[in-house]
Amino acid sequence: MDASETRSADPPSPAAGHSPQQRTDQQRTERFDLRALYETSSLLSSSLELDFVLGNLLLTALSKLLVTRGAVLLWRPAEGGYRVAATKGGTQMEEGTVLALDDERRSLDRDDDGEPMRGAGVPAPLRERGVALALPLRSGERRLGLLVLGPKATGAPFADAEVEFVASLASMSAAAVGNALLVEELRTANRDLDGKVQQMNTLFDLSQEMGAIREEARLGKLLSYALMGQMAVRRHLFLLRQDDDDAEDDSANGPRRPFQTVVRGGGADDVEVTPALTEAICGRRKLVRPADEDGASWDALAEAGFDIVLPIRHRDEVCAALALGPKLTGAPYETGDIEFLYSLGNLAYTSLRNARLLEEQIEKERLEQEIALARQAQQRLLPQQLPAANGVELAARTVPSREVGGDYYDVLSLPGRADDESERLLLAIADVTGKGVAASLLMANVQAARKLADQPGQSAGVVARAGPHPEVAHTLDYVNAGHNPPMLLRAGGELERLETGGLLLGVMSGADYDSGRVELAEGDTLAIFTDGATEAMNPDDEEFGEARLAESLRAHRDVSAEGVLDAVFEDVRAFAGAPAPLGDDLTMVVLRVP
Amino acid sequence: MSNFSVHSRAAHSAHDVAVHVLDLEGELDAHTASDLEAAFEQCRAEDHHRIIVNGADLDYISSAGLGVFMAYVEDVREAGGDIKIANLKPKVYNVFDLLGFPMLFDIEDTEEEALARFEENAEDAPEPSDAPGENRIA
Structure with a gap:
């Protein structure tokens, strides 16, 4: 602002003296003074720009009182005193600094009576800065600030008339200052509001988009963009703790689940996420400024150029962390920024977590579908219908457990041999070790091989062949390869076990097997x-x-083979507490000689 | 349905400095940020390092959209070029201004001015640009 803007810059009023023209001078001075006041006042009222208003107020005061330096201080209770808002001449006050105007006699911060202060009456902090005259600026009851002036260039003390003039000037200008201040506050408030709206928009924009994305890389990129765009920051790091499904496992004693880096950008590549760093961050509840902290982990972050670290908590446990370098605009992180960053961090955490859960859910469903298919295939491998057999009753059933099991049974009618026309029946049962698709595939292999030997993997099985014999009703040849020994219950109630055979199939290649006969x-x-x-x-x-x-x-x-099967299955179910699913496949083949 | 598009074209300043122009249209937000990302990627792949983003038809920009500029500008400058921004609508400029971007990017009123800035010295770091007058809050 230059002097040409001050249309009211009148010639300085002559100092009051004792010349013969004293009376006329006095009258002229008063007239000049009144005109100066009127012109300054209407000039200031024409503008709502604070700088313009304060600058002109100062220039008028300086020129009228022959003072070379002055300043306007504005009352800023929130900042703890008076802020230097405008200066003219070489004052010992820097614009923007805040002065607390307390001294031993009174606290101007609390007590401002609106009267001009001069000489020793000027608060000490101002006197020390060369202020000789201080005039309160008040708009009604509202305290606005102070117009402060250095001593007169002539070295003379201020005359009462001069003080009166500048007090009137201050008083008449106060309304314009008040208006300009209001406009400035409104402007600041508007901008703050715009900023808030922008933050809300960002969160809204992002929550919509992040909710629709489940690729972690894409989510990370969006977080990066939002951070860089909203904060004008480049260096950033977002860390996510590994799965928190098993919250109990993360006891105070055990090691903490480590952080994983999900996003890093803007030269954050050289930060190593150590267990010590995890420990350090997880121990915090609030914003950390690494530069203010002790410890190697914080030092490392500070050296890597990170200004702030925000622990993101979920259910009272730190589950993620956001670290940021400086804003490229040079502005500090304000309270509003930190609030926004917490919201953004929480949003990112929730989205990433949901994406992972969704991914797991999809994987689980895919697996379940696969299992259902495998189970269907497995069921088709089992005999759909038992062969008709003369002289014996046959019954067979398998109840798969929740998963795909590895139980297998088969009943085949074998063609008679040339030397023996009698009917031959082959019974087989096997339980593949393990469950799941692999086990049922092996089971299918076992069936395809048609003989229970030389199979990869482990399986246990019994093959029994029953055929007519001259002396008795039927002869049963069997091989038990490590299977639960079948039970043969004689008509009289005695129990025999069919144990002859050998090792589990597939445990040892080339193993020998004995066969038994009953x-x-x-x-x-x-x-x-x-x-x-x-x-x-x-x-x-x-x-x-x-x-x-x-x-x-x-x-x-004593009942039929089918009846025995029904009864045994019923007993097992009752024992296990139906309808709970069985832990394992339940398979049984019953052969009964009626 | 995306209501954002980027068209790229070549341009030359009066003294024949080759510049690549990206014309943005519609709304640049978290959803469409990837389109601008792709356009910058293509510029990089084709070695276009002097880029003017023309926002004459850009109706909206979100922080995520601004972030894309931040993500690419450093690489572009390291390669001796710059991303300059021109022709922003007041509402869109306001977002740039609110988030401090005029300090970080050369934002010009017209594409011609942005071209001229490239002419001055393509390798110069951008100076803060002045806000278009209409964006001042009255």
Whole structure:
């Protein structure tokens, strides 16, 4: 602002003296003074620009009082005193500084009576800065600030008339200053509001978009853009703790789940996310400024150029962290920025977490679909219908557990041999170790091989061949390859176990297997089963066991093969506490000689 | 449905400095930021380092959109070029201004002025530009 703008810059009023023209001078002075006041006042009222108003007020005061320096201080209670808003001449006050105007006699901060202060009456902090005259600026009851002036250039003290003039000037200009201040406040408020609206827009924009995205890389990129755009920052780092599904595992004793870097940008590549850094961040609840902290982890962050670190908490545990370098505009992070960054950090955390959960859910559903397909395929591998057999009753059933199991059974009618026209029946049962798709595939292999030997992986099985024999009703040849020994319940109730055989199939290549032979007579019941029957658990974690199975067979052996199967399955279910799903496949083949 | 598009074209200043112009149209937000990203990527792939973003038809920009400028400007400047911005609508300029971008980017009223700035010295770091008068809050 230059002097040409001050249309009211009148020639300085002559100092009051004792010349013969004193009376005339006095009158002229008063007239000049009045005109100066009027012109200054109307000039200031014409503008709402604070700088213009303050500058002209100062220039008028300086020129009228022959003072070389002056300043306007504005009352800023929130900043703890009076802020230097405008200066003219070489004052010892820098624009923008805030002065607390307390001294031993009174606190101007609390007590401002509106009277001009001169000489020793000027508050000490101002006197020290060369102020000789201070005039309160008040608009009604509202305290606006002070117009302060240095001593007169002539070295003379201020005359009462001069003080009166400048007091009137201050008083008449106060309204214009007040208006300009209001406009400035409004402008600041508007801008703050615009800033808030912009922050809300950013969060809204982002929450919409992030909700629709589940690729982690894309989410990270959006977070980067939002940070860089909203904060004008380049260096940034977003860390996410690994899965917090098992919150109990993250006990105070154990090591903390480490942070993973999800996003880094703007030269944040050289920051190593160490366990110590995780420890340091997780121990905080609020904003951290690494430069103000002690410890190697904080030092490393500070050296890498990070100004602030925000721990993002979820259910009272730090689950993510956002670290930022300086704003490129040089502006500090304000309270509003920090609030925004917490919101953004939480949004990013929630979105990333949801994306991961969704990904897991999709994977799980995909797996379940696969399992359902495998189970269908497995069911098709089992005999859809048992062959008709003369002289024996046959029944077979398998109940798969929740997952795809590895139980397999088959009943085949073999063509008679040339030297022996009698009917031959082949019974097979197997339980592939392990479950899932791989186990059921192996089971399919077992079936395809048609013989229970030389299979990769492990399986246990029993092959039994029953055929007519001259002396007895039927002969049964069997090989037990590490399977639960089938139960043969004689008509009289005695229990025999078919144990002859060898190791689990596939455990050792080239293993030898023995075969056993038993004869079956009328009333005998043979039950071949998998461990799903004996190892069925009740709610007290007890197994059904072989004794209960034998008892169940014995109790129901007088009914048909189908009836025995029904009864045993019913007993197992009742024991396990139906309708809870069985932990393992339950498979049983029953052959009964009626 | 995306209501944002980027068209790129070549331009030459009076003294034949080759500049690449990206004309933005519509609303640049978190959803469409990837389109601008792709355009800058293409500029990089084709070695266009003097870029003017013309916002004559840009109706809206979000912080995520501004972030894309931030993400690419450093690389472009390191390659001896710059991203200059021209022809912003007042509402859009206001967002740039609010977030302090006039300190970081050369923002000109017209594409011609932006071209002229490239002419001055393509390798100069941009100076803060003045706000168009109509964007001052009265």
